[in-house]
Amino acid sequence: MKNIIMAVEGEKKRFALLRQAFIEKGFSVNLIPVRGLTIFTDMSGSRVKASNLSSFSSAVYLETPLALAQFVEPLLDYIELKGLYCQVHKKAYYVASNEMLQLSVLNSYNIKIPPTRIFGNIEQIKKSADKFSYPVIVKIYKDGEKIQSMIAKSPEELVASTERAQGNNAIVRECIEGDVDYCAVIGDEVFALRRPSKDSAVALQPMKNARPIRLSKTEEETAIQAASICGCDVATVKLCRGFVLKVKPYVNMLLFTRRTGRNLFEKTAELFEERG
Amino acid sequence: MADIVIIASTHYNKGNNKIFIEEASKVFDKVLFVPINRLTVVEKNGISKILYKGTNILEFDACYPRFGSSDYFMGETVLHVLEQSQIYMPVSLKGYQISNHKYYTIKKLAEHGIPCVLTSLSASPQSMRNIVEEFGFPIVLKLISGFGGRGVMLVSSEDELQSILDTVHLFEEYISAQRFVPGGNTDIRCYVIGDEVLSVRRTGAPNDWRANISRGGKAEIIEGNKKMEQCAIQAAKLLGFDICAVDFIETDLTKEGFVVIEVNYQPGPFRKFLGNVVPKKMMEFIRKKVEKKAAK
Numbered sequence: 001m002k003n004i005i006m007a008v009e010g011e012k013k014r015f016a017l018l019r020q021a022f023i024e025k026g027f028s029v030n031l032i033p034v035r036g037l038t039i040f041t042d043m044s045g046s047r048v049k050a051s052n053l054s055s056f057s058s059a060v061y062l063e064t065p066l067a068l069a070q071f072v073e074p075l076l077d078y079i080e081l082k083g084l085y086c087q088v089h090k091k092a093y094y095v096a097s098n099e100m101l102q103l104s105v106l107n108s109y110n111i112k113i114p115p116t117r118i119f120g121n122i123e124q125i126k127k128s129a130d131k132f133s134y135p136v137i138v139k140i141y142k143d144g145e146k147i148q149s150m151i152a153k154s155p156e157e158l159v160a161s162t163e164r165a166q167g168n169n170a171i172v173r174e175c176i177e178g179d180v181d182y183c184a185v186i187g188d189e190v191f192a193l194r195r196p197s198k199d200s201a202v203a204l205q206p207m208k209n210a211r212p213i214r215l216s217k218t219e220e221e222t223a224i225q226a227a228s229i230c231g232c233d234v235a236t237v238k239l240c241r242g243f244v245l246k247v248k249p250y251v252n253m254l255l256f257t258r259r260t261g262r263n264l265f266e267k268t269a270e271l272f273e274e275r276g
Numbered sequence: 277m278a279d280i281v282i283i284a285s286t287h288y289n290k291g292n293n294k295i296f297i298e299e300a301s302k303v304f305d306k307v308l309f310v311p312i313n314r315l316t317v318v319e320k321n322g323i324s325k326i327l328y329k330g331t332n333i334l335e336f337d338a339c340y341p342r343f344g345s346s347d348y349f350m351g352e353t354v355l356h357v358l359e360q361s362q363i364y365m366p367v368s369l370k371g372y373q374i375s376n377h378k379y380y381t382i383k384k385l386a387e388h389g390i391p392c393v394l395t396s397l398s399a400s401p402q403s404m405r406n407i408v409e410e411f412g413f414p415i416v417l418k419l420i421s422g423f424g425g426r427g428v429m430l431v432s433s434e435d436e437l438q439s440i441l442d443t444v445h446l447f448e449e450y451i452s453a454q455r456f457v458p459g460g461n462t463d464i465r466c467y468v469i470g471d472e473v474l475s476v477r478r479t480g481a482p483n484d485w486r487a488n489i490s491r492g493g494k495a496e497i498i499e500g501n502k503k504m505e506q507c508a509i510q511a512a513k514l515l516g517f518d519i520c521a522v523d524f525i526e527t528d529l530t531k532e533g534f535v536v537i538e539v540n541y542q543p544g545p546f547r548k549f550l551g552n553v554v555p556k557k558m559m560e561f562i563r564k565k566v567e568k569k570a571a572k
């Protein structure tokens with residue numbers, strides 16, 4: 001029997017369904033909370049310990065909140081060194097946990113992203129206010145955590161909105177107006193939900209209004225490529241008119257399965273059958 | 277003609293940076309000094325720029341980034357853009373990410389045979405019980421809050437540990453634990469500059485268990501241990517650094533007689549004890565690299 005370790009942290013219902021999908025594909029599953037793990041290193045090498053696990057020796061499904069990036073990255077390094085398959089690769093959590101870095105990485109691979117400026121401090125924004133096509137999205141960060149997000153429709157609004165802001169970095173990104181496609185990438189397959197824009201075109205309707213759509217071949221390729229560049233075989237890629245807005249190293253499989261009618265838990269288990 | 281940009285931390289130490297600027301001015305035709313928070317990164321149509329007052333710093337010949345973990349996220353982004361460009365820099369994004377993580381540093385170096393002591397990383401204080409079973413007391417605990425270190429503590433008993441765990445639990449921090457190496461309060465810092473190593477012994481103040489210069493300790497250049505210096509060069513190469521400092525403690529716990537403690541990607545120059553020696557060597561090295569690159 002094939003073994004798989006699910007090292008996860010977060011939503012329990014979703015992980016229970018994924019575990020079931022793995023079992024149905026003939027895997028023996030060991031589900032462990034990431035917070036219960038300890039990695040030890042000495043001159044004889046590294047080892048991972050958990051209360052119900054003596055070593056990592058099979059494929060690993062790894063999913064945690066991005067806040068655990070500093071723990072996940074050495075763990076991914078360990079998994080890779082052991083030659084084990086995991087649906088996320090080294091650097092995936094570093095890239096996902098820093099939106100500024102992610103945009104820069106995608107742009108360096110010629111993935112279409114909206115024109116973006118990343119500011120070392122908020123004061124700098126004023127000096128660049130005339131450099132954008134409006135509207136723009138402004139995101140303010142403090143120690144890497146997004147603390148504020150707003151839309152500015154003119155240079156004056158941009159300057160006014162940042163005057164009250166507290167934080168140490170900011171991203172100002174030109175708005176790509178239109179519906180946003182949430183793409184679940186599972187290996188070479190893409191499953192998409194379209195979240196329609198409101199009348200104003202800048203804001204989006206609630207997620208409950210999202211509907212399944214079929215992407216063009218080019219859009220599918222963009223989503224897969226963006227996920228891969230960000231180190232993920234399983235990822236959610238947000239697309240708007242061909243521009244990549246964000247990549248997350250996990251998929252809300254429950255939501256996509258309900259809305260698209262395709263079983264993404266099963267698709268993920270098939271991916272591990274093929275690559276694990 | 278050759279020019280260099282030095283990127284400092286948002287809250288930079290004026291004294292330290294002044295001597296880097298002084299030494300850079302002796303070997304470069306133009307020196308630009310910029311705190312990282314004054315930079316703007318532009319990402320558009322597959323092209324990246326890093327602007328400072330309208331100047332794209334990617335057009336410089338060399339860059340020496342000297343920002344620390346307090347600028348971690350902007351630092352990662354700036355280093356990524358620099359790495360994609362033609363500019364020469366003596367550090368790497370990979371090395372920056374790993375050297376800002378004390379456990380990850382040890383993991384990387386130990387796996388390549390560089391002597392170290394048992395070190396661990398846990399994502400919750402609940403795992404501390406397992407760690408104590410492995411390590412016993414005393415134990416060195418390093419708290420990692422998000423990105424970058426937040427403090428190092430020497431824990432000698434169960435009572436001390438419990439009071440720390442109560443605090444850590446509140447903040448949901450990571451803990452890196454390390455076997456305590458009794459080495460007095462001295463360590464050896466190996467400045468790596470290309471293939472050259474300058475060994476410096478640091479001794480902490482009499483009442484300090486760490487070799488901490490900023491708390492009243494001292495530093496002196498010593499005749500280096502060749503094996504240790506080779507390990508320092510190997511560590512630098514593994515992390516993609518031409519310039520860094522690798523810190524060791526001498527101990528009889530390993531057959532080599534020393535263990536690595538950490539790698540510092542933007543080491544201080546210890547001007548009070550060493551004068552301008554370190555920045556001078558660093559800037560001369562970078563200048564030579566630029567010349568070699570131009571000659572190709």
